Amino acid sequence: MAVKRRPTGTHHGDLRNALEEAALALVGERGPHGFTLAEACRRAGVSVSAPYKHFADREALLASLALKGYQEQRRRYRTALAAHTAPAEQLAAFAVAYVRFAAEERALFDITFLAGLDKSRHPELAQAGSALHDDLMPVTREIVPDPDEAFELLVQVAAAAHGLALFQQQDMLPGPWNTNSSVEEQAARTARALAGRRAH
Structure with missing residues (x-):
């Protein structure tokens, strides 16, 4: 952080x-x-x-922290992607990094995704989100060249990781499946499965 x-x-x-x-x-x-x-x-x-x-109001303070959240996510995701060459494994590593960020940086995760910040007031947040998309789209396009389908795959992997992160935070997974390692494994398996379906 x-x-x-x-x-x-x-x-x-x-x-x-x-x-x-x-x-x-x-x-x-x-x-x-x-x-x-x-x-x-x-x-x-x-x-x-x-x-x-420094800050016009409380939302501006939260927006500044949200930007740090996006930047930290991008650092983690780029490191995860760089550790692999196969696109399915890159997506699995991204999914693991996603749920790990949610677990390790809970406050930043909550600010980034749950604060309801107005991106029209804070365009730097929209730009930071687009930067994450720009890093990940080349990976999904290696699996499925069509840009619309590649974007759909990216959304599916990210949505699955996001859902698992929230399930863990809310203790909605049964005991043995609610550990950090189990959630990370589930995120990776789901990403691989989604990538595998698109590859065939």
Whole structure:
């Protein structure tokens, strides 16, 4: 995660980062809708007027964190894709990286996908999402050249991984299947199966 930690009790040399860190902690405790900008200020130990030097409102603070979420996802997905050459295995690695990000960076995942941020107000988020698509489409097009079908395959793999991530977070999978390793294995198997159906 790109948000830097600062030593306890030190002066805020980086107000923006201190507010992002406070908001991330609050989201981890209460979800992306469960805190106010004033609470983030109190958590960061700054005045309630402080954030307006960097963020117009609470949504702008969350949007900044969502962008970090997209950037962290892209870093993880690119690493996953680079570890394999066969496209089906690349998709399986992407699916594993997806559910792992959701488990390891729960607050960032929730902000990115559940905060309801208006992408027309924050076009940088739409651009970041498009960058993920641009990295993954060449992989699915190796399996199925038609761009519409390749996009459909990408959506199916991502939707399956997203669903598994949410099932795990909500404890909706029976005990032995609700572990990180089991969910990662399920995500990989599903991605391979979807890729295999398209390849024939």
